[in-house]
Amino acid sequence: MEEGDEEYEYDTPTIPARVAFRRFWPLTRGLRKWLLVVWVCTILAALAETEAILLFGDLTDNALREGSLAAFWAPAVKWLGVAVVGAIVAYAGNSLAAWATERFVMRLRERVFDHVQQLPPHFFQRHRQGDLLSRLTSDVEAIETMVVSGLVGAASAAFSAIFYAAAAFWLRWDLAAATFVLAPLFWLAARRFSGSIKDVSREGRVADGAITSVVEESLGNIVLTQAYDRRDAERRRLGEEANAWFRASVRSTRLNEAYEQLVTVIETVCVLAVIGIGAWEISTGRMTLGQLLAFAAFLGYLYPPVRGLAQLGLTITAATAGAERLIEILDVRPSVTDPRRVADPPGRPDGTVEVRDVSFRYPGADRQALEGLSFSVHPGELVIITGPSGAGKSTVSKLLLRFYDPDAGEVLLDGVPVRDFPLARLREYLTLLPQETLVLHDTVRANIACGRPGASDQAIEEAARAADAHDFVVRLPEGYDTKIDPGSARLSGGQLQRLAIARAILRDAPVLVLDEPTTGLDAMAARRIVKPLRRLMAGRTTIMITHDLNLAPDADRILVVDQGRIVETGRHEELLAWGGAYARLHRSQNNALMDTGELRLPLFVEQPVPVSVPVSVPMPAAEYGGDGNGYGHDPYAAPAAAQDPWTRPVPDPYDPYAPYDPYGPRHWPGI
Numbered sequence: 169m170e171e172g173d174e175e176y177e178y179d180t181p182t183i184p185a186r187v188a189f190r191r192f193w194p195l196t197r198g199l200r201k202w203l204l205v206v207w208v209c210t211i212l213a214a215l216a217e218t219e220a221i222l223l224f225g226d227l228t229d230n231a232l233r234e235g236s237l238a239a240f241w242a243p244a245v246k247w248l249g250v251a252v253v254g255a256i257v258a259y260a261g262n263s264l265a266a267w268a269t270e271r272f273v274m275r276l277r278e279r280v281f282d283h284v285q286q287l288p289p290h291f292f293q294r295h296r297q298g299d300l301l302s303r304l305t306s307d308v309e310a311i312e313t314m315v316v317s318g319l320v321g322a323a324s325a326a327f328s329a330i331f332y333a334a335a336a337f338w339l340r341w342d343l344a345a346a347t348f349v350l351a352p353l354f355w356l357a358a359r360r361f362s363g364s365i366k367d368v369s370r371e372g373r374v375a376d377g378a379i380t381s382v383v384e385e386s387l388g389n390i391v392l393t394q395a396y397d398r399r400d401a402e403r404r405r406l407g408e409e410a411n412a413w414f415r416a417s418v419r420s421t422r423l424n425e426a427y428e429q430l431v432t433v434i435e436t437v438c439v440l441a442v443i444g445i446g447a448w449e450i451s452t453g454r455m456t457l458g459q460l461l462a463f464a465a466f467l468g469y470l471y472p473p474v475r476g477l478a479q480l481g482l483t484i485t486a487a488t489a490g491a492e493r494l495i496e497i498l499d500v501r502p503s504v505t506d507p508r509r510v511a512d513p514p515g516r517p518d519g520t521v522e523v524r525d526v527s528f529r530y531p532g533a534d535r536q537a538l539e540g541l542s543f544s545v546h547p548g549e550l551v552i553i554t555g556p557s558g559a560g561k562s563t564v565s566k567l568l569l570r571f572y573d574p575d576a577g578e579v580l581l582d583g584v585p586v587r588d589f590p591l592a593r594l595r596e597y598l599t600l601l602p603q604e605t606l607v608l609h610d611t612v613r614a615n616i617a618c619g620r621p622g623a624s625d626q627a628i629e630e631a632a633r634a635a636d637a638h639d640f641v642v643r644l645p646e647g648y649d650t651k652i653d654p655g656s657a658r659l660s661g662g663q664l665q666r667l668a669i670a671r672a673i674l675r676d677a678p679v680l681v682l683d684e685p686t687t688g689l690d691a692m693a694a695r696r697i698v699k700p701l702r703r704l705m706a707g708r709t710t711i712m713i714t715h716d717l718n719l720a721p722d723a724d725r726i727l728v729v730d731q732g733r734i735v736e737t738g739r740h741e742e743l744l745a746w747g748g749a750y751a752r753l754h755r756s757q758n759n760a761l762m763d764t765g766e767l768r769l770p771l772f773v774e775q776p777v778p779v780s781v782p783v784s785v786p787m788p789a790a791e792y793g794g795d796g797n798g799y800g801h802d803p804y805a806a807p808a809a810a811q812d813p814w815t816r817p818v819p820d821p822y823d824p825y826a827p828y829d830p831y832g833p834r835h836w837p838g839i
């Protein structure tokens with residue numbers, strides 16, 4: 169296992185086949201009547217075969233043994249008729265069965281896919297994508313084997329076995345009884361193998377998911393692989409998973425083969441018993457050769473369904489391993505759902521956003537991501553949320569869009585709690601421009617139009633013009649009809665970002681949440697999107713989460729967040745004049761040192777008390793023991809008088825020789 173694999177949580181439940189069957193049976197609603205028709209066809213086909221075998225015995229005794237052509241015609245015509253009817257019925261039954269099984273697979277796949285799409289972001293961080301893919305493909309098919317094919321197969325095998333057994337009894341009850349004494353051997357053999365087959369099937373499925381994951385992750389990271397020549401490491405990673413799959417699949421074949429061969433031996437014992445008893449009966453004149461041949465033919469037909477029934481038991485047991493993996497996913501509840509009582513605000517909201525005393529901890533995390541956060545933004549205002557990495561900025565956007573609900577406090581849109589809006593409606597009112605540019609594997613036109621499905625070509629083009637995207641789009645080989653994909657080399661990061669802005673312009677939501685709109689762009693590209701961003705923000709409530717303070721002078725308010733709390737609030741100039749955390753962030757950005765561990769320490773020198781700092785007029789330096797370089801103004805810095813031997817002076821972040829202490833400013837390194 170590679171380092172980091174333990175991040176993925178697998179807690180697959182172990183469940184019996186019966187429970188798994190009951191869980192998925194409701195999905196056959198609407199298909200059941202067709203399954204009934206399939207069974208009827210199966211019964212008719214089995215009846216036709218039974219009749220054909222009896223006619224074969226008749227032909228042997230009356231036409232072949234006597235050598236009479238006259239005795240041939242009547243049973244021959246009857247046999248042909250029965251064969252044609254049997255063929256038609258079998259064709260209809262099998263086609264219908266295929267239709268029903270495929271519909272079931274489609275339905276189940278849609279259901280699981282739909283469910284997975286509602287799961288919270290942290291679910292996808294804990295499950296490898298390749299493993300999810302394998303669950304959506306092969307595990308879904310395994311359930312089909314268990315619920316539909318298994319049921320139809322079991323019913324048809326059972327009917328066939330009953331008919332052939334009845335016909336065998338009718339022909340010679342004593343012979344039939346002798347062979348049926350041996351029938352439980354089939355069942356015992358299947359029972360002996362079922363546990364091991366389920367275990368090995370589970371191992372195979374997990375390995376299958378792991379292989380898909382490694383391939384998917386490796387290809388997704390191809391630049392890293394090639395640039396750092398990680399081919400050997402990646403090959404080893406794949407090799408480990410492939411080995412697990414290899415072992416499971418060889419063991420599975422061995423078990424199945426051992427079972428098959430054991431059953432063949434049991435069958436041979438049965439056939440020899442019949443021939444032995446038959447020879448004795450013919451020698452005493454109590455049986456004809458035709459009867460013995462017909463009886464042997466019945467046995468030939470009887471064994472496959474009996475064998476099939478036992479085999480089916482094994483297949484269903486193996487498929488249960490797939491069911492367990494799907495149930496594990498289906499049992500994960502979405503972190504947010506539509507409200508039972510739906511708020512119906514009259515028309516489009518104005519876009520007043522209020523975050524009221526919100527606290528939030530990610531599921532499974534050991535510390536709060538946000539603590540007692542409060543702020544509000546009015547229509548037309550731009551509020552920038554900034555702060556060091558890991559401060560909780562993106563978490564704010566996740567709560568606004570309701571990817572999660574806060575543990576305490578409330579997020580409100582036009583005074584209505586966001587949890588009272590239907591999710592689809594809420595996300596129509598709040599548009600998110602996430603950190604990574606999301607691209608559909610489709611044309612440029614479709615990528616913009618997904619902001620507002622059904623938008624006219626003219627509206628799409630207008631949005632592209634407003635986003636400064638039109639000019640480069642028309643220069644693409646097929647203009648708006650050029651296909652792009654997430655890894656597209658055709659478009660630069662800045663161009664993709666402008667497409668995302670066009671999409672947001674077209675969506676025309678009253679509230680915009682921009683999460684690091686310039687991340688990953690170079691200075692030129694970042695500057696290139698400032699104008700389109702301004703056009704997008706005009707007249708809307710905008711909350712911009714960013715490290716990039718270029719747009720800060722435009723903001724009506726800046727919130728500086730650290731460790732889940734707002735530590736400073738104010739306008740750009742006010743905060744600069746205040747000389748606190750924001751001023752240091754701003755200076756550090758200008759020094760192009762943003763976001764390094766060294767900088768992180770002196771920016772926020774001590775844990776602040778959980779209050780925001782309304783900034784109006786900067787305090788005189790003397791009052792705060794100011795040292796003239798701005799650091800003395802930090803209300804969170806330890807006052808000089810309070811320093812004891814366990815603390816040390818706050819180092820100057822711009823002093824290249826200042827010591828770097830990874831444990832923070834309150835500890836001496838090494839003590």
Ligand SMILES: Nc1ncnc2c1ncn2[C@@H]1O[C@H](COP(=O)(O)OP(=O)(O)OP(=O)(O)O)[C@@H](O)[C@H]1O
Binds near residue numbers: 530532557560563564
């Ligand atoms: N899915 C998650 N599960 C557990 N903890 C998480 C999860 N996502 C984020 N966190 C934690 O929550 C805290 C806030 O994260 P967040 O992504 O909001 O920070 P940020 O300020 O946006 O950082 P950055 O500027 O680097 O994007 C961090 O300590 C982070 O480790």
